[in-house]
Amino acid sequence: MMNFAVIGHPLGHSLSPALHTHVFHRLSLNASYQALDTPPERLAEVARQLRQGDLAGINITLPHKTAFIEHLDLVAPDAVPAGAVNCVVVDQERLIGHNTDITGIQYALRQAQFQASGSSALVIGAGGGGRAVVAALLLLGAGHICVVDCREPAVKSLLANFQEQAGSTTLEGRLIQSELDTAPYQLLVNATPVGMWPRTGDSPLETYQIHGRQTVFDLVYHPEKTLLLRRAFEQGCRTVTGLDMFIAQGLASLEHWFPGVIYNEVGELNPGIELAALKAVLSAAIEDHASGASTASQTGETT
Amino acid sequence: MMRKLRWLTAGESHGKGLVGVLEGLPAGLEITEDYIASQLARRQKGHGRGQRMDIESDRAEIYSGIRHGSSLGSPIALIIPNRDWANWQQVMSVGPVEDGIEPVTLPRPGHGDLAGARKYGFTDIRNVLERASARETAMRVALGSIARKFLGDLDIEVGSRVLAIHDARDESALPDGLSPEGLNALVDGSPVRCLDKKAEKAMIRAIDDAQGVGDSVGGIFEVIATGIPYGLGSHTQWDLKLKARLGEAIVSINAIEGMEIGLGFVGVERPGSTFHDEIIKEDDPERLTRSTNNAGGIEAGMSNAQPVIIRAVMKPIPTLAKPLKSVDIQTGEPGQAHKERTDACAVPAAAVVAESMVCLVLADALLEKFGGDSMKQVKAHMHATARY
Numbered sequence: 001m002m003n004f005a006v007i008g009h010p011l012g013h014s015l016s017p018a019l020h021t022h023v024f025h026r027l028s029l030n031a032s033y034q035a036l037d038t039p040p041e042r043l044a045e046v047a048r049q050l051r052q053g054d055l056a057g058i059n060i061t062l063p064h065k066t067a068f069i070e071h072l073d074l075v076a077p078d079a080v081p082a083g084a085v086n087c088v089v090v091d092q093e094r095l096i097g098h099n100t101d102i103t104g105i106q107y108a109l110r111q112a113q114f115q116a117s118g119s120s121a122l123v124i125g126a127g128g129g130g131r132a133v134v135a136a137l138l139l140l141g142a143g144h145i146c147v148v149d150c151r152e153p154a155v156k157s158l159l160a161n162f163q164e165q166a167g168s169t170t171l172e173g174r175l176i177q178s179e180l181d182t183a184p185y186q187l188l189v190n191a192t193p194v195g196m197w198p199r200t201g202d203s204p205l206e207t208y209q210i211h212g213r214q215t216v217f218d219l220v221y222h223p224e225k226t227l228l229l230r231r232a233f234e235q236g237c238r239t240v241t242g243l244d245m246f247i248a249q250g251l252a253s254l255e256h257w258f259p260g261v262i263y264n265e266v267g268e269l270n271p272g273i274e275l276a277a278l279k280a281v282l283s284a285a286i287e288d289h290a291s292g293a294s295t296a297s298q299t300g301e302t303t
Numbered sequence: 304m305m306r307k308l309r310w311l312t313a314g315e316s317h318g319k320g321l322v323g324v325l326e327g328l329p330a331g332l333e334i335t336e337d338y339i340a341s342q343l344a345r346r347q348k349g350h351g352r353g354q355r356m357d358i359e360s361d362r363a364e365i366y367s368g369i370r371h372g373s374s375l376g377s378p379i380a381l382i383i384p385n386r387d388w389a390n391w392q393q394v395m396s397v398g399p400v401e402d403g404i405e406p407v408t409l410p411r412p413g414h415g416d417l418a419g420a421r422k423y424g425f426t427d428i429r430n431v432l433e434r435a436s437a438r439e440t441a442m443r444v445a446l447g448s449i450a451r452k453f454l455g456d457l458d459i460e461v462g463s464r465v466l467a468i469h470d471a472r473d474e475s476a477l478p479d480g481l482s483p484e485g486l487n488a489l490v491d492g493s494p495v496r497c498l499d500k501k502a503e504k505a506m507i508r509a510i511d512d513a514q515g516v517g518d519s520v521g522g523i524f525e526v527i528a529t530g531i532p533y534g535l536g537s538h539t540q541w542d543l544k545l546k547a548r549l550g551e552a553i554v555s556i557n558a559i560e561g562m563e564i565g566l567g568f569v570g571v572e573r574p575g576s577t578f579h580d581e582i583i584k585e586d587d588p589e590r591l592t593r594s595t596n597n598a599g600g601i602e603a604g605m606s607n608a609q610p611v612i613i614r615a616v617m618k619p620i621p622t623l624a625k626p627l628k629s630v631d632i633q634t635g636e637p638g639q640a641h642k643e644r645t646d647a648c649a650v651p652a653a654a655v656v657a658e659s660m661v662c663l664v665l666a667d668a669l670l671e672k673f674g675g676d677s678m679k680q681v682k683a684h685m686h687a688t689a690r691y
Binding site: 264 | 316317350387389390391393394407409411428429432436494511512514515516517623640641642646
C-alpha cells in the first residue's frame with residue numbers, strides 16, 4: 001500500500017482526497033490518500049516520512065507551498081518560475097518538488113481550446129494563484145499579460161519575479177483604481193477569492209466588462225459556476241472552471257507518482273478514470289460542503 | 304540473423320500483455336521467474352522516468368519450456384500481463400466494439416505514427432503507436448535474461464553503463480578487473496547507471512533541466528561482455544560476422560541511432576600503427592593476449608577472446624510536453640499533440656535493453672560454434688574446444 005497525503009494548515013475542507021481516492025479506486029491502485037493538517041513545525045517530519053517511504057508522495061497547499069522547498073533535494077524546473085511547490089515525488093530517496101498548478105492551468109486552458117500563444121491576458125489577483133497563472137501563460141507563449149491587484153507590493157513582487165522570464169511577452173502590472181477596460185484581452189482570469197462561497201453574489205467583473213469571444217477562467221471552484229462564469233457564459237464566452245483546473249493539477253500529480261499510468265503515449269487519459277464520473281464526484285463533494293464550515297482556499301489550486 | 308536461436312515478441316502497449324517465445328536453447332538450463340523479474344526491474348529504473356511504482360513492476364510468467372526449474376529444450380514462452388488491461392479493454396478490444404473509439408489522428412514527429420499510418424492505410428494512429436512503443440522492450444529484456452542465464456553458466460558476463468546524457472559525460476575508464484556483473488552491481492545503484500559520481504550529478508541535472516521545461520535528452524551507453532572464447536561469428540560471410548549481428552540487434556532498439564565497436568569513431572584520430580592491438584605472449588604458452596583492446600573484442604567479424612565492447616547512441620525521446628508541429632491526418636488541420644508529462648530520458652533503461660540484445664546474440668553465436676542439446680553437452684563441447 002502506498003500512502004499519499006495533502007498537507008496544509010489549517011487544512012479546512014479538502015477536495016484532494018476525493019479526487020485521488022476516486023482514481024486509485026478506478027485504476028485498482030493499491031494506494032490511499034489522506035488530508036494531513038500539518039503545522040509549520042511538522043514539515044521536517046513529513047519530509048522524513050517521505051524519505052523513509054511511509055509516505056509515497058504528497059501534495060502541498062497553503063501556507064507551505066514555498067516553505068517546504070527547504071526540505072527538498074530538488075525543485076524541478078517546472079516549479080522554479082512560481083517559487084512554489086505543490087507536489088512532491090520521491091525518487092530513490094530524493095525529494096523532488098513540482099508545481100502541478102502550473103501544468104494544471106496549461107492543461108485546462110488547452111482543454112478549452114484557448115490559443116494562448118501570442119494572446120493577451122488579464123489576470124486579476126497577484127497572489128499565489130495569479131503567479132501560477134502568469135507562469136503558465138509565459139510557458140504557453142502569451143503575447144501580453146496584465147496583472148491587476150489593489151495591493152501594490154504584491155504586484156511589484158510578481159513583476160520582479162517574472163520580469164526576467166518574460167522574454168518576448170510583455171508583462172504589465174496595474175493597481176485597480178478605476179474601472180478596468182477588459183476589451184483588449186482574449187483571456188480574463190480571476191485569481192482572487194472574489195465570488196467564492198459563501199459570498200457567491202460577488203464577481204470581480206461586471207457583465208458589461210465581459211465580451212463574447214473572450215475566454216473566462218475562474219480559479220474559484222466553490223461554487224463550480226461562479227457568478228463571473230455565469231455572466232461569461234451568458235455573454236457567449238468559453239469558460240474554464242476552477243474545478244477543471246483542480247482536476248488537471250490532481251491528474252498531473254498522479255502522473256508524477258504513477259508515470260505512464262494516468263496518460264498513455266499520446267496524452268490520452270486512462271479510460272478507467274472517466275473524467276465525467278470524476279467531475280460528478282467532485283461536484284457532489286462541493287455541494288455537500290456548501291453547508292459546511294471552512295472557506296479556506298477553494299480555488300483550483302491544490303487543496 | 305539468428306542462426307540457432309529463434310525468438311519473437313508480440314503485444315501492444317495497452318493490450319492484454321506482451322508475449323515472447325524463445326526457441327533453440329539447450330535442455331537443462333536452470334531458470335526461474337524471479338531471475339527474469341530481477342532483470343526486468345533493472346530496465347524500470349533510471350532517473351527521468353519517474354520512480355518505479357508497484358503497478359508498473361513487470362513480472363513475466365513462464366508459460367512453457369521449463370519444468371521443475373529447468374529448461375526442456377522446447378520453446379520457452381513468456382507472458383507479461385498488462386496490469387492496466389481492464390481499463391483499456393474497450394479501446395484495445397480484440398473483437399469489434401459498439402461504441403466508436405476516438406481515433407488518434409495527429410501523428411507525433413519522431414515516432415512511427417505518420418509512416419506507419421501511411422504504410423498500413425490506418426486512419427487510427429493507435430494501430431501503429433501501440434506496437435511501436437518501447438513497452439515491447441520489456442519482453443526483449445525478459446527473453447534476454449534467459450540468454451543471460453545461459454551465458455552466465457558458461458562464465459560469460461554482460462554488463463553496461465551510461466557514458467553520456469545530453470552534454471554530461473562520464474570520462475572515467477573502467478577500473479581494471481571490474482567484471483561486467485560487478486559493473487552492473489555498482490551502476491544499478493545509480494539513478495543514471497553511471498560510474499563517476501560527479502558525472503552522475505551532471506547527468507541528473509541535464510535530465511531535470513530538460514524535464515522541467517518539457518523537453519527530453521538522449522545519451523550514450525556502453526555494453527561490455529567478458530569470458531568470450533575465440534571464434535564467435537565468422538569472417539567467411541557478411542551475415543555471419545559477429546559485429547554485423549550485434550549491430551542489427553542494437554540498432555533495432557527504439558531510438559538507437561548508431562553503434563560503435565571498441566575505440567569506434569574516435570579511432571579516426573589515430574594512425575593504424577597506434578590503433579591496432581598488438582599480440583603479446585603470456586606466461587602460459589597456450590595463451591596470447593593483447594596490449595590494448597581498441598578492436599573491442601572483434602576482428603574480421605570474429606570474437607578474439609578479448610572483452611567485447613560496444614557503445615550506442617540514443618536520440619532524445621520525442622517529447623509531447625513541448626510539442627512540435629504536426630498535421631491531423633483526418634482533418635488536414637495543423638495541430639500539436641500534447642501530454643503534460645513524458646519521460647525525459649530513457650538512456651539508462653536502453654542500456655539494459657542493449658545488454659539483453661547482446662546476450663541473445665552471443666548465446667546464438669555460442670550455440671552456433673559449440674552446439675549441444677543439453678547444458679551438459681554445451682559445457683563439454685566448450686571444455687574440449689574453446690580457446691581463450
